[in-house]
Amino acid sequence: MQKIKNILIVDDDLIFQLFTTKMLQNANSSINVISCENGLLAYEKCKELLNQKQDFVVLLDINMPVMDGWEFINKCSKELIGLERIQLFMVSSSTNSNDIEKAKNHHCIQKYYIKPLSITDINEIASSI
Amino acid sequence: MMAGLTQKIHVLVVEDNIGDYLLIEEHLLEKFEQIKITHCSNYKHTLSCIEKASDISVVLLDLFLPDKSGTNLTQKIQALWPDAPIIVLTGYSDSRTARELLNLGVSDFLIKDEINPEILHKSIIYAIERNSFVRSLEQAKQDYEEIFEVNPQPMFVYDSKTLQIINANDAATMKYGYSKEEFLNMTIRELRPTDQIKFLEERLSLPIEQRTQKYAGVFIHKLKSGEEIKVEIYSSNIHYKDMEARLVVSNDITEKQNYLSTIEEQNKKLKKIAWTQSHIVRAPLSRILGIINYIESKPEDTSDLLFFLQQLRVSAEELDVIIKQIVDETVTLNIDLNAENKEHLDS
Numbered sequence: 001m002q003k004i005k006n007i008l009i010v011d012d013d014l015i016f017q018l019f020t021t022k023m024l025q026n027a028n029s030s031i032n033v034i035s036c037e038n039g040l041l042a043y044e045k046c047k048e049l050l051n052q053k054q055d056f057v058v059l060l061d062i063n064m065p066v067m068d069g070w071e072f073i074n075k076c077s078k079e080l081i082g083l084e085r086i087q088l089f090m091v092s093s094s095t096n097s098n099d100i101e102k103a104k105n106h107h108c109i110q111k112y113y114i115k116p117l118s119i120t121d122i123n124e125i126a127s128s129i
Numbered sequence: 130m131m132a133g134l135t136q137k138i139h140v141l142v143v144e145d146n147i148g149d150y151l152l153i154e155e156h157l158l159e160k161f162e163q164i165k166i167t168h169c170s171n172y173k174h175t176l177s178c179i180e181k182a183s184d185i186s187v188v189l190l191d192l193f194l195p196d197k198s199g200t201n202l203t204q205k206i207q208a209l210w211p212d213a214p215i216i217v218l219t220g221y222s223d224s225r226t227a228r229e230l231l232n233l234g235v236s237d238f239l240i241k242d243e244i245n246p247e248i249l250h251k252s253i254i255y256a257i258e259r260n261s262f263v264r265s266l267e268q269a270k271q272d273y274e275e276i277f278e279v280n281p282q283p284m285f286v287y288d289s290k291t292l293q294i295i296n297a298n299d300a301a302t303m304k305y306g307y308s309k310e311e312f313l314n315m316t317i318r319e320l321r322p323t324d325q326i327k328f329l330e331e332r333l334s335l336p337i338e339q340r341t342q343k344y345a346g347v348f349i350h351k352l353k354s355g356e357e358i359k360v361e362i363y364s365s366n367i368h369y370k371d372m373e374a375r376l377v378v379s380n381d382i383t384e385k386q387n388y389l390s391t392i393e394e395q396n397k398k399l400k401k402i403a404w405t406q407s408h409i410v411r412a413p414l415s416r417i418l419g420i421i422n423y424i425e426s427k428p429e430d431t432s433d434l435l436f437f438l439q440q441l442r443v444s445a446e447e448l449d450v451i452i453k454q455i456v457d458e459t460v461t462l463n464i465d466l467n468a469e470n471k472e473h474l475d476s
Binding site: 019 | 404407
């Protein structure tokens with residue numbers, strides 16, 4: 001049986017969610033994409049997946065309503081266990097060096113992608129799981 | 130150092146008794162090699178000598194002339210040659226008057242019957258030397274006073290004990306709006322707004338010897354107009370006219386501070402613009418590029434092309450609105466753009 005490959009897109013941009021999902025699934029048809037519009041919804045989803053002992057990838061935007069990307073990371077680090085199951089990628093439109101430096105120095109974040117994601121980026125993410 | 134022996138001197142002898150004069154002239158010529166002597170026999174004659182005797186080194190003055198005498202004569206001569214020392218020549222009977230003249234600034238007095246070449250020589254040399262020393266002291270004093278008076282930085286001096294202002298320079302009167310007389314009737318308390326007095330009291334609670342630091346800090350001072358200014362104060366202890374005093378230099382930094390806070394305000398706006406550029410402007414832009422990446426990734430499938438074309442328009446319009454907002458914010462920065470650029474932004 002082929003293992004389910006879960007990717008959690010955390011982004012308030014619904015169009016981004018839509019075409020990114022399509023591109024990821026075109027890259028690998030066994031990928032299951034889950035989308036959340038903000039950090040708080042994503043936190044609940046992470047909690048659920050971790051309880052099910054699932055490995056998954058998170059594509060995390062920074063600037064979102066309700067709870068932004070940084071707050072999401074803080075909340076997860078404090079309140080969730082089993083974070084080693086998560087591969088976290090920042091995907092933001094921000095080219096601000098403060099954001100990039102902060103992400104680089106954060107031990108939870110595997111890589112910082114600047115939007116738009118190229119085909120190469122999509123393939124890299126799809127094959128990371 | 131007997132400077133008088135080498136340097137040429139010009140002696141004015143004011144003496145109505147020709148016999149006395151001739152004796153003095155003889156003494157002078159015996160002791161001074163380089164000497165010019167001008168003789169005036171009465172006050173009127175003296176007045177007519179001013180021009181040809183402008184370089185007088187010393188005046189030998191007989192206290193009793195037919196047309197003027199005593200204190201009055203001495204003061205007239207002093208006024209005519211303010212830079213020359215005066216040696217009064219007198220008889221025994223007038224030695225008391227002569228002694229009193231010392232208080233007027235006369236260098237010495239000699240009793241005529243006691244004069245000999247040595248005494249006269251010594252008295253002249255002393256008078257000239259002392260006079261040049263006193264004059265250089267006065268010049269130094271005047272120079273230092275001038276450094277204070279015409280200093281472009283507002284400065285004042287106050288009595289450390291009573292806080293009474295005892296001097297203030299021109300720049301201080303210009304800055305604070307008080308005349309010098311008004312300053313001299315004030316204490317430094319009156320330079321501080323009422324709500325600032327407590328800081329002053331705190332500082333003054335220290336013993337005078339401990340109030341030694343040169344830089345006191347930034348304070349608020351009140352001008353005569355009631356306007357308050359921020360001043361950077363430098364002060365130090367000085368001995369002034371036999372008082373323990375404090376010299377204060379006051380530097381108005383109100384404008385500098387206002388300028389800084391304007392710049393800080395602008396920096397905040399610029400940072401906000403930078404953040405907006407990064408997060409808000411790039412959001413629709415990166416979405417547009419993302420959609421294009423998606424369409425290019427599967428050129429054979431055109432089923433959702435129309436939908437994404439619509440989305441490209443939506444994102445492009447969103448971007449347009451955001452850019453217009455940034456332009457509006459930039460205008461509020463009040464950056465002094467030249468007229469051409471301004472027109473460009475306004476349109």
